[in-house]
Amino acid sequence: MITIYGPGCTILDDPDGACEGCWIDLIEPRSEDISRAARMAAVDEKLLRHALDMHERPRIEVDDDATLVVIRTPHIEQNGDQRRYSTVPMGILFTRANVVTVCQIEDESLTHILSISRSAPDGFKQERCLCNIVKHVTMLYMHHLKEISAKIQEVERDLAESPSNDDLKFLLNLRKAVTYFHAALKNNDLIIDRIARKGLAVCNSYKLMFSEDDLDIFDDALIDIRQGIYMSKIFSEVLDSTANVYSSVISNNVNQIMKILTSLTVILMVPTLITSMYGMNIPLPLQEAEHAFGVVGVVSIIITSGVILFLRFRRLL
Known part of the structure; x- marks a missing residue:
């Protein structure tokens, strides 16, 4: 123009x-x-x-x-x-x-x-x-x-x-x-x-x-x-x-999220491992016991709690 x-x-x-x-x-x-x-x-x-x-x-x-x-x-x-x-x-x-x-x-x-x-x-x-x-x-x-x-x-x-x-x-x-x-x-x-x-x-x-x-x-x-x-x-x-x-x-922030997710994966791995072992179709300890399910559950909780305490002590959770 x-x-x-x-x-x-x-x-x-x-x-x-x-x-x-x-x-x-x-x-x-x-x-x-x-x-x-x-x-x-x-x-x-x-x-x-x-x-x-x-x-x-x-x-x-x-x-x-x-x-x-x-x-x-x-x-x-x-x-x-x-x-x-x-x-x-x-x-x-x-x-x-x-x-x-x-x-x-x-x-x-x-x-x-x-x-x-x-x-x-x-x-x-x-x-x-x-x-x-x-x-x-x-x-x-x-x-x-x-x-x-x-x-x-x-x-x-x-x-x-x-x-x-x-x-x-x-x-x-x-x-x-x-x-x-x-x-x-x-x-x-x-x-x-x-x-x-x-x-x-x-x-x-x-x-x-x-x-x-x-x-x-x-x-x-x-x-x-x-x-x-x-x-x-x-x-x-x-x-x-x-x-x-x-x-x-x-x-x-991404690192914090990944750290939390990794810690949760480790915590969930313990009961998953124990229940997987007792799901195998082979002779296992306590499989004939009346309270086998409760014992396995208590053992899983104890071990998982120990893992949680360890991760918190190392400031990984």
Whole structure:
């Protein structure tokens, strides 16, 4: 889908030719959308397609016609009742006269971020556009990390009460989410720090000039990003230790059950052995006695009780 915004965030239905000063937004674009956007912005289609690669890492690519900045943004996948956290690349393409944003996946949070950025004062200005997107993407990371922190505490309570496969699977999903966030935040940090320190060349013809307010936004974003990196690292260690502890608990429970079952098997083996012997069709002691059944029963009880006492003494029961 392609949407073209003019100054004042007005949607242009069918602009003719080059759309100078426009913001071209590509979300889940088709091939014809990419071709149209490349023609309107006068850029090579390859630059737009680079940002559509789901495995693209944050980077900066400066071309004669445009400059591409790729960052990774949070993405929520709704799978039934469960939410899965991941990241997707988003490309911000700066030309001499346009801004083009492109993302392979439609995400409600990302759409909201771009809408806020466009609506902000000087939102169509390239410097402020980049600052606003970076700021709100970072805030979204922090929001999701706080959600993950709450979910970790919740799943720990559930596992403490009764460990289940669903809880362990949910723990695995959280571990994957934290890993994705940690990798994305580290790469975003490198790109944003480089832009804040050295600026950003556009089309090899000029460099974006960031004001003090813009640099303050970058500084705040970098502080949040580095806090997010620290949080994701801590969460990763917590999730690893939690998973290891509950794996050990489950293994210990299985061992306890097997020990009890083995002890019961040994206890039942004694009367089974004695009664089996007296079921044989051969001459046996006491077989002519009047109280043979009672004697055999008492002997079985005594021997079985001795086995039980022995197992309890050795803490096997």
